[in-house]
Each structure stands twice: as C-alpha cells, then as structure tokens.
Amino acid sequence: MGSGQDERRPRATAGDEIDDRHVSRARRRAPRPSSPEIDVPQGEPPEHARPVDGRVGALAAEQFGVVSRRQLTDLGLGRSAIAGRVARGTLLRTARGVYAVGRPADHPNAPFAAALLTLPGAGWIAGRSAGALWQVLPLDAAAPVEVLVLGPPPRTRAGVRVRRTTRLDPVDRARRSTLPVTSLSRTLVDLAEQLAASELERAVAEAVALHGLRITAVRSAMGRRPGTRGRAVLRDVLDAADGPRRSRSEAEARFLALVRDADLPAPA
Numbered sequence: 006m007g008s009g010q011d012e013r014r015p016r017a018t019a020g021d022e023i024d025d026r027h028v029s030r031a032r033r034r035a036p037r038p039s040s041p042e043i044d045v046p047q048g049e050p051p052e053h054a055r056p057v058d059g060r061v062g063a064l065a066a067e068q069f070g071v072v073s074r075r076q077l078t079d080l081g082l083g084r085s086a087i088a089g090r091v092a093r094g095t096l097l098r099t100a101r102g103v104y105a106v107g108r109p110a111d112h113p114n115a116p117f118a119a120a121l122l123t124l125p126g127a128g129w130i131a132g133r134s135a136g137a138l139w140q141v142l143p144l145d146a147a148a149p150v151e152v153l154v155l156g157p158p159p160r161t162r163a164g165v166r167v168r169r170t171t172r173l174d175p176v177d178r179a180r181r182s183t184l185p186v187t188s189l190s191r192t193l194v195d196l197a198e199q200l201a202a203s204e205l206e207r208a209v210a211e212a213v214a215l216h217g218l219r220i221t222a223v224r225s226a227m228g229r230r231p232g233t234r235g236r237a238v239l240r241d242v243l244d245a246a247d248g249p250r251r252s253r254s255e256a257e258a259r260f261l262a263l264v265r266d267a268d269l270p271a272p273a
Contacts, residue, residue, distance in 0.1 A: 057082065097109060101162055113144060117138060121152065123162045124159060130185065132153075139212065142196075153169075177191040190225065206245075224243065
C-alpha cells in the first residue's frame with residue numbers, strides 16, 4: 006500500500022492550476038508574426054522594417070536616387086506603408102508613381118531615370134535628352150525628358166515627352182550610365198529633325214571628338230530611318246569637305262557657318 010501511494014503523482018495546487026491557465030491565455034494572446042507586407046503609416050519604422058528600407062535604398066542608389074511605386078510594391082511595401090513613408094519624408098514624390106528616397110534626387114541623370122520609371126514598359130531616352138546624356142548637347146533641366154517607345158505611346162505624363170516608333174533595331178539601342186538610350190548615331194539622326202544646321206554640326210563634331218564616332222555609322226543609321234525630316238541637313242553636315250568642326254561658342258558656330266556658306270577654306 007505504501008508503495009502505491011509513493012507512485013501517485015502529487016496533485017497540483019489551486020495556484021499551480023491558475024498559473025497554467027494564465028500561461029495558456031498568454032500564449033493565445035501572443036501576437037502573430039507580421040505579414041511580408043510592412044505597413045507602418047506613422048512613427049519610426051520597427052526593427053523588422055529596416056531590411057526592406059535597406060533594399061529600397063540600395064535600389065535607389067542604382068537608379069540615381071529614385072524608385073517607382075511598382076518597385077516598392079515588389080519589395081513588399083503596401084499602399085499605406087508607402088503613404089507613411091511619404092508622410093515622414095523618407096519618400097519624396099518626384100513624378101507620377103516615382104519617388105526619391107531619403108532626400109531630393111539631385112544627380113543630373115535622376116530626371117532621365119524618373120522619366121523611364123513612369124513608363125509601363127520599355128523605353129529609351131531620345132532626342133535632345135539623349136543628346137544631353139551623350140554630352141553632345143547642353144543639358145536643359147527645365148525641358149521635358151524625351152523618351153522613345155515601341156508601339157502605342159502611354160498616356161501623357163508631366164515632365165515627359167513620349168515619342169513613338171515602329172522600329173528600333175538593336176544596333177540603334179545603347180546604354181549610357183546604366184540608362185537605356187538611343188545609340189549616338191540614331192540620336193544624331195533624330196536630332197536632325199529638331200536642330201538648326203549649326204547646332205547639328207556642333208553636335209556631330211562633339212560626337213566625333215568625345216566618342217570617336219564614325220561618320221559611316223551615322224549614314225547607316227540614316228538608312229534605317231528613310232523619309233525622316235532633316236535628312237538633307239544631316240547629309241550636308243556629313244558631306245562637308247572638311248568634316249564637322251567642334252566650335253567653342255555660338256559666335257564661332259555662326260562664323261563657321263558663314264565660312265562654309267561662302268565656300269571659303271575652313272580656318273585652321
């Protein structure tokens with residue numbers, strides 16, 4: 006009998022039972038792990054938000070300081086999470102669906118990157134904007150960014166001028182500073198529609214001097230765009246007996262144009 010009593014487990018006290026129930030209730034009340042979408046509309050982001058913000062910052066660093074809403078969503082930020090960061094000033098709206106991260110995007114290429122990020126699909130910096138990106142034209146920060154798309158153009162966006170083309174061969178596509186842009190030769194062909202003869206001559210001369218552009222490459226690009234405006238002017242520039250000259254000022258450009266029109270020898 007004594008051994009049977011020794012084998013019985015001791016009864017828990019009332020206090021022990023209350024403690025067990027308290028632990029069970031505490032476990033039931035324990036917060037569930039947060040969802041992958043980080044939603045922090047106010048205040049400082051919690052610890053688990055920082056990895057996402059770090060990835061956002063890293064992406065922005067690769068894109069001259071800007072990211073798109075679509076990219077933020079892909080990284081796990083929902084609508085209210087984005088709105089919270091906008092309210093705190095960690096995201097600054099620069100264009101429709103595009104944000105600067107942490108501070109204003111002041112890199113000269115930031116407007117080009119932002120313009121491309123507003124597009125629903127692929128696009129290329131083109132026209133005068135491409136000329137500025139290739140450094141054969143001065144940068145006009147106040148002008149809309151020109152982009153070229155294949156197929157139907159998307160809806161109009163502030164600060165972006167979208168042009169449509171039905172053909173853009175791989176040879177006419179390039180990248181400069183990681184940004185998709187029309188090739189230098191294609192850029193000059195497009196600029197022939199927009200620039201005066203003296204401006205076009207300077208742009209061609211800059212392309213030759215800065216990038217070692219071959220005139221034959223421009224002629225080939227012209228062949229892939231038959232019937233475009235400005236072809237005659239560009240052909241005259243390329244056909245000039247002394248070749249395009251790199252001028253240092255607008256006054257010098259006008260002087261060289263007068264010399265050329267008068268069929269006089271080019272100054273040394």
